[in-house]
Amino acid sequence: MSASGTGGLVTRAEHCVVAVAECFRGDGEIMANPIGTIPMIGGRLARASFSPDLVMTDGEALLVSGPYPVGVRNAPKTVEAWNPYRSMFDVVWSGRRHVMMGASQIDAHGNQNFAFVGEWARPKAQLLGFRGAPGNTIQNVTSYWIPNHSSRVFVEEVDVVSGVGYDRAAALGTAGRFHEIRRVVTNLGVLDFETPDRRMRLREVQPGVTVDEVVAATGFELAIAAEVTETRAPTPDELALIREVIDPAALREQEVPDP
DSSP states (O other), X not given: OEEOTTSSEEXXXXXXXXXXXXXXXXXXXXXXXXXXXXXXXXXXHHHHTTOTTOEEEOSSSXXXXXXXXXXXXXXXXXXXXXXXXXXXXXXXHHTOEEEEEXXXXXXXXXXXXXXXXXXXXXXXXXXSOSTTHHHHHHHSEEEEEESSOOTTXXXXXXXXXXXXXXXXXXXXXXXXTTOEEEEEEESSEEEEOOSTTOOOEEEEEOTTOOHHHHHHTOSSOOEEEEEEEEOOOOOHHHHHIIIIIIOTTOHHHHHSOOO
């Protein structure tokens, strides 16, 4: 935990929520599509605080405004528009979207796998499948949320490529010109690809985490920023939004418990 501006304690999960929200800073009027509990909390926090132009989905078929609680069935919401499945594809292929996905494996160049683990002919584990990851990563700004940073997830080579990384996007030439992986947020820190060879770089650590701990939990050689800072704590207003409005049931703490 770290101290907040109100004199209370901010949990690791709340730092993660803010780090996710920061991924959407400056995006303007595009669709924010965060997938998962902490990504949804972070996306709604970004819109409610510093990125009011973001277009948010309810995770189903509506575009909504105003923060409302995650994990609450039939929570009241202000509906801005209907967003049926066919319309979502129009948004995806137009590129006016920032999606935050998960990853069962990710490598140094951002190639992502959540289809299966093991050999193609006989996988050890069948996961989600390729889903929309190929189109997402080619057409839309993409970030990743990984709640358990470990060398089993951060691997030298993914077993199969679901989401396209920087090396493969470069090999596509003009077909990969819209590719951008903005951030990788984990329970240990925040990473980016702002290096000459577009290799994953550690830029921030969560409070109480050291650079050496992140390096030890990563299965490939990380680039390290010249100055690795700590993820910022939520402001008092942001903390109130997280705890009282967006996630009053504290689902965030179930996904990332304090160490």
